[in-house]
Amino acid sequence: MRAAWISASDGGRLRCELCPHGCAIAEGKFGLCGVRANSRGEGQLPLAGRPSSLAIDPIEKKPLYRFLPGTMVYSVGFFGCTMRCPFCQNWEISQHTTERGLPYPSTDLIADAVESGCPSIAFTYSEPTVHFEYVLEAASHAREAGLKTVLVTNGMLAAGPAEELMSTIDAVNLDIKCFSPAAYRRVLGGDLPTVLEFARIAARHSWLEVTTLVVPGLDEWEVAVGGISDFLSGLSPHIPLHLSAYHPAWNYDAPPTSPNLLEKLRALAAERLESVYVGNVAGEKSTDLCSECGAILVERQGFRVTRMGLSGISGIFGPPLASPSSRCANCGHPEFFITR
Numbered sequence: 089m090r091a092a093w094i095s096a097s098d099g100g101r102l103r104c105e106l107c108p109h110g111c112a113i114a115e116g117k118f119g120l121c122g123v124r125a126n127s128r129g130e131g132q133l134p135l136a137g138r139p140s141s142l143a144i145d146p147i148e149k150k151p152l153y154r155f156l157p158g159t160m161v162y163s164v165g166f167f168g169c170t171m172r173c174p175f176c177q178n179w180e181i182s183q184h185t186t187e188r189g190l191p192y193p194s195t196d197l198i199a200d201a202v203e204s205g206c207p208s209i210a211f212t213y214s215e216p217t218v219h220f221e222y223v224l225e226a227a228s229h230a231r232e233a234g235l236k237t238v239l240v241t242n243g244m245l246a247a248g249p250a251e252e253l254m255s256t257i258d259a260v261n262l263d264i265k266c267f268s269p270a271a272y273r274r275v276l277g278g279d280l281p282t283v284l285e286f287a288r289i290a291a292r293h294s295w296l297e298v299t300t301l302v303v304p305g306l307d308e309w310e311v312a313v314g315g316i317s318d319f320l321s322g323l324s325p326h327i328p329l330h331l332s333a334y335h336p337a338w339n340y341d342a343p344p345t346s347p348n349l350l351e352k353l354r355a356l357a358a359e360r361l362e363s364v365y366v367g368n369v370a371g372e373k374s375t376d377l378c379s380e381c382g383a384i385l386v387e388r389q390g391f392r393v394t395r396m397g398l399s400g401i402s403g404i405f406g407p408p409l410a411s412p413s414s415r416c417a418n419c420g421h422p423e424f425f426i427t428r
């Protein structure tokens with residue numbers, strides 16, 4: 089498959105403009121993500137359409153708590169990533185690009201997703217945006233087939249491709265990994281301004297939820313969560329924030345996040361945002377209540393929805409973060425949940 093957002097540069101190199109790294113790729117080499125290649129002066133994608141992982145997951149596992157709650161999502165992942173987080177939980181697929189999964193044409197992927205009975209498909213697990221062309225193609229087929237589309241991403245996508253991709257995506261879970269530009273750059277190999285711009289674009293097009301893995305030592309967490317929740321509330325106070333517990337993985341061995349810190353940060357973020365959830369904690373429960381009558385809208389135990397009290401609204405216009413899509417089944421109060 090030919091690569092988009094790539095053009096001729098100096099000395100036979102190709103310049104990739106998909107993400108802020110802007111790699112100048114020499115003949116026969118790959119960019120920093122290990123996915124996008126210069127093959128005889130042409131941008132090529134040798135790993136295109138070769139999944140690393142396929143599964144059917146609860147949508148709550150993405151995590152998306154207010155998008156099609158209680159449903160399953162057909163989930164596909166690939167190899168490669170634009171970042172190098174030392175605590176990556178999926179490092180075996182995000183940091184290894186020498187593996188080659190079997191080719192899976194996007195039409196077959198979508199036919200299998202429809203066959204599964206899931207109402208949505210997710211591009212997830214490692215970093216799907218480095219497979220921009222395949223994801224764009226598959227997401228377009230998915231929409232034609234009546235499936236909702238989900239992107240789970242680090243947001244390291246330049247504004248042009250982000251606008252193009254988001255026109256095919258119904259819901260996003262975006263990682264904002266900390267709020268220090270220096271830590272993003274030096275520790276994670278990422279770029280915070282690009283991620284924040286991606287959040288602005290995603291919030292204009294789609295339902296957006298954000299995850300922050302609270303990694304000890306990565307940031308001053310009270311300052312960072314204050315900054316993240318301020319930024320998100322400026323886009324929309326309806327954006328849910330998931331504060332997730334870190335557990336040691338790959339090259340990072342700090343002790344796990346303390347539950348007390350997570351709870352303190354949850355309360356801090358809840359001063360600015362309507363929905364803040366703590367995740368990745370054993371036995372965790374969460375409940376959303378109607379702000380009008382106090383009835384249960386959704387009750388969860390881990391990733392399992394145990395009670396639901398929502399009904400749909402017909403005739404919705406505009407982006408999903410701009411107007412409520414559901415009602416409390418008890419009193420009819422409008423609520424920000426996407427139920428279909």
Ligand code: SF4
Nearest residue numbers: 104107110111119121
């Ligand atoms: S997508 Fe890959 S090749 Fe392109 S600029 Fe980013 S890291 Fe480099």
